[in-house]
Amino acid sequence: MKKLNVGLIGYGFMGRAHSNGFAKVNHFFDLEHQVVLKAACARDGGKVKAFAARWGYESVETDWHKLIQRDDIDLVDIATPNNTHAEIAIAAAKAGKMILCEKPLSMNGLEGKKMVEAIEKAKVPNMVWYNYRRIPAVALARQLIDEGRLGRIFHYRAKFLQDWTISPDLPQGGAGLWRLDIKAAGSGVTGDLLAHCIDTAIWLNGSIDKVSAMTETFIKERKHNLSGKVEKVGIDDACAFLARFSNGSLATFESTRYARGHKALYTFEINGEHASIFWDLHDLHRLQYFDHRDEGKLRGWRSIHVSDGDHPYMKNWWVPGLQIGYEHSFVHQVADFLQGVESGKPARPTFRDALETQYICDAVLKSAQTRQWEKVPKVTRTA
Amino acid sequence: MKKLNVGLIGYGFMGRAHSNGFAKVNHFFDLEHQVVLKAACARDGGKVKAFAARWGYESVETDWHKLIQRDDIDLVDIATPNNTHAEIAIAAAKAGKMILCEKPLSMNGLEGKKMVEAIEKAKVPNMVWYNYRRIPAVALARQLIDEGRLGRIFHYRAKFLQDWTISPDLPQGGAGLWRLDIKAAGSGVTGDLLAHCIDTAIWLNGSIDKVSAMTETFIKERKHNLSGKVEKVGIDDACAFLARFSNGSLATFESTRYARGHKALYTFEINGEHASIFWDLHDLHRLQYFDHRDEGKLRGWRSIHVSDGDHPYMKNWWVPGLQIGYEHSFVHQVADFLQGVESGKPARPTFRDALETQYICDAVLKSAQTRQWEKVPKVTRTA
């Protein structure tokens, strides 16, 4: 087996999720590459050493510039806040590394475009961690659509609801809270949560032409952890938008961190001429499916427990009826990425594919400002 | 249209449920008979007058002997406590009346046998109010079994869980509480709740050969409302039993009034070679159905919203998607009874059919005493 040496930058929530993906993938998937946890990188030397010890990274760096120049690093994995993605990715591309980048790709479409140009110039394998495409139930949804089971699509609706920022005492910014800091995150729920919904949507249902959006910041000021002062909140606490897909279907999207009772309720539903699909991250191992072609008196929503050997990814895990969880989507993404490298058919979404989501996010945020419908610039997807 | 004059005995919970069935049936079902609420009968003259006024009964009686002798009564409906069923039914049969009798048929099998003999000698139309057969989802279950969709049956399981007698302060006996009084009720949950489960089970899955049961009375003494004294509790608070059906399938049955969180949770599940069925009284308008012959990756339990025009009884009600409720099962039972009278094909369960349930209840209670498996005497069902 070929070794594939990984250099990880960032050790937060995503750093752990990615590391777990790297550590487990060879236990469960047959690949030509053996993933090696070669180096972990973060500014705080003590913390990164502890992180590396826990996960078995062979070495540490405290300067990412050094990491990407190391000859023994094949793949750079970017798991840092959004405002650092572009600089690191462009430098890593120039250094000829394979690159995995946490989502969203960038702070905005303009920045994302530069990243795409850099990476395509360098011709390095690349992927963005829109991990929900790799939940088996979501992958099954894609199969069903590809097989034409839904027929003409009429409706798409998605939401991503959380409730963790309702307290006005929660500060913005700093470790673990950079997602509330407009300078580090670029936006609020739009880039953090709706980006996931949009990535799945365009993967399942094609491009979006235009949007009409509204955003709201319910808590106007919060203490900033870095400055120590009460500052204006720059992010969107909530965002909802109407959309029209290129295939003629209508959509509603909504995200908020102010929906009591929902921790990470990402749901989507697609209504087609013949069949409908519903999925819910809180019960991620199930797909709800309704097929109008079933015999009339026996029609009903089927609750498919996506844990059988003929379901996507599941033959690699346990036995029918036994669930996998959130973290497995990252294992699958590593497996797919490597199979993409091995087969020459790149796994998706590439940086280019993720740029489309970035443009939609831009249009959504712009529409919320202009209070007009906004068109989405076209992106050619990876062939 | 022919008039069919009803004389109701008893104005409790079941008196209301039956009256509502009589009052509504001609609004929703096409029948040859027009049901007329001719007389209501109960010992308390004031109360029965108020009841009659509310429901539109044309007259009242305070002595049921008088009611059953009235020439203008075609049908006697027995909605009184269990210990009065036999005497009234036998007398009404002798008087040549059609008879509807609330379940359970009788205090025990011996008594029930006499009722069957009397009614068959009199050759009068008769039926017992095992109303759950007429819930559309339950009727659909029967259709599916009749169509052979389940194949060989392996398992049957049913339970009926309530939680209303957990307080030791609840008295036994008296108005509204006669179900706790062994002298009026004959048994506790066995006759009250398991009788329903058994009636459905033998209707769907055929006869039961033998049973092994246990019963328990959690609260040993309660104040008796009639005597005013603390007395030993004679009824079974809970009962569970194993059973073997004649078709080779295995069954578990359980009922209790000590299951917190369940008001009237009657559920049953049937597992066949090809398909399985589940139903739940708390969501009575749905049938859960799993068919192994569905395409592998799309197999799942279908939640069938039994509200379409091609579902049993539903074309008579509203439009698809709009639920009916508990009370409608009684309307259906009146409709089916009248159609049975009109067509000459009696609706079920007749007294004879209900006797089979009585024998099973007897065997269950006996097994709980003997701590042995007990055989169930055979009953020939109505042809």
Add this chain to the structure above:
Amino acid sequence: MKKLNVGLIGYGFMGRAHSNGFAKVNHFFDLEHQVVLKAACARDGGKVKAFAARWGYESVETDWHKLIQRDDIDLVDIATPNNTHAEIAIAAAKAGKMILCEKPLSMNGLEGKKMVEAIEKAKVPNMVWYNYRRIPAVALARQLIDEGRLGRIFHYRAKFLQDWTISPDLPQGGAGLWRLDIKAAGSGVTGDLLAHCIDTAIWLNGSIDKVSAMTETFIKERKHNLSGKVEKVGIDDACAFLARFSNGSLATFESTRYARGHKALYTFEINGEHASIFWDLHDLHRLQYFDHRDEGKLRGWRSIHVSDGDHPYMKNWWVPGLQIGYEHSFVHQVADFLQGVESGKPARPTFRDALETQYICDAVLKSAQTRQWEKVPKVTRTA
């Protein structure tokens, strides 16, 4: 008891639902009035006679002008297509009758305003059949909000999904299909379905300030049943809109008749600072409730089976655990209307209250045309 003589106009789906409400209300509710089904009116003499016979109406009319002039009619109930509401209601008001009018109030806000003026000039009791306010679970939701349990409201989302017009072979117009005919219905899903969602929303969450909407007509032409020709379809097949409530909360609304798997899936969810509520017409007897003030490790969505005696309306029905259904909301509405007449505190929504919904529908349809956010004119609600 005082007699209250009802004259019903129209014998379609709603004519049946209203009649059932009138027929049952005195069986289950203690009122000063005895409802009398005095007359049914429709143009087809044969059919209205059959309808009257089935339901027990004492007489029939084939001209509604005659009906509203009859001295023995106290209350006129309008259950005809939308384009006839205004003329009948205004005439009935002039004739001094109490008026119940099926929803939506009118073809548009202008027409509705005239109806409000007429009825207020005549000072007659009046109400619009937005029946979903009277589903016990929905009434419980209102109680919880009135008690302040949710705290500040952040989000409201509602949808009403159906799937019955997907076939291009379905004609528009004519008996049973007038809801597809723009001339009879005034709009498509907006007036038919979203009007229900809006009525509940403004009752639960206050006024809506502005909206941004999109509509779509998926099947552009259909055969018209009256003309016999293929004609352009004028109604909206689907409509979705963003809204901002006066209380600062954000909302999404959506309705369609092209959502496979949903017969009448009206759902709403409200997210407040402390608690959230969810309701679903397909399981109308349940309310989902999440309260953040519950102990941390035990927080969860509670599935409340709204069938206990302390739930709204339920003490009038059966025993805990036994569901009621769709039709009961109409019984409740008659009961509430009569109690309003008896107490001098009118039941809601009055024509005036329903006008607010009409204005919102107008703004929604206008926004779909202008592709702009549209403001909603203010209406003072009934004191």
Add this chain to the structure above:
Amino acid sequence: MKKLNVGLIGYGFMGRAHSNGFAKVNHFFDLEHQVVLKAACARDGGKVKAFAARWGYESVETDWHKLIQRDDIDLVDIATPNNTHAEIAIAAAKAGKMILCEKPLSMNGLEGKKMVEAIEKAKVPNMVWYNYRRIPAVALARQLIDEGRLGRIFHYRAKFLQDWTISPDLPQGGAGLWRLDIKAAGSGVTGDLLAHCIDTAIWLNGSIDKVSAMTETFIKERKHNLSGKVEKVGIDDACAFLARFSNGSLATFESTRYARGHKALYTFEINGEHASIFWDLHDLHRLQYFDHRDEGKLRGWRSIHVSDGDHPYMKNWWVPGLQIGYEHSFVHQVADFLQGVESGKPARPTFRDALETQYICDAVLKSAQTRQWEKVPKVTRTA
């Protein structure tokens, strides 16, 4: 950190599940020991080498006698068929190794007793892999019971339903199918599935006094994979039993491999005086909880998404709302075992604790033969 060298015997389904537990535990739990995958052992040299390579075991053995004699092995993990547990465990105990043994402990109680004696004589840390105790939702159930929230327990009911042996063409015995071979498995669903239900039950609700059981073998003969001949099937395909707990509560247990639609549906419900609990392996990340002490009109079953930081084990994983799966129960079990070793308070169930389950299984199988209630011999649990 101290090294803890593991020697695994067996590489089937459970060999993988255990290995994953060993491989992941130090990534997510803070322990004094570093688990080292030192050696994997199985008879087939080629296969065990491939297995070792995949999982990172440093060496292989093909004779378990050699493995348990190796000085560099601290812990022997037994993941072989049931009929080999006793011999290996007793030998490993004599060799002074820590022992983890896959469930059920033994072929029967007599054999189990010998294992307990051997291991207690050797005074080695030991545990049986009843992994479901470590599902966070199940651990939460135990917390709630320990806190006295349920009050007096009235009812316990558990079932474990599968559907994978319905086809008569499925052979018995041989690799992957030894669970169908009476000689290798000792029993059918009783030892395989009910043992899990029983272990959880006695952990949550105390000892069982007596049982009344029935078993069935639906397919009487199957081809045996080892002999190549059609042979009588010796295992129980299905088993159901009634039980009485020492605390006075009543129970029903059922297991089968003939329940269409259920892959691994292990469910249990406990009804107490004040509260009830329900759990379901098919949605293992949820606990259903009903508390009668909640305010009357707001009582309902709470669906607790057991994914918060204050839920058992969950602070070690991701963020609220993100599920873990089946495999994590094994990681937890390794963590708990090691913490037991480190703290001197042994993790449960020990061999001694698991012997109680073995005695209950024996009584169940005996009762199915004698058709009598059978008493369960008492076992003193580990202090």
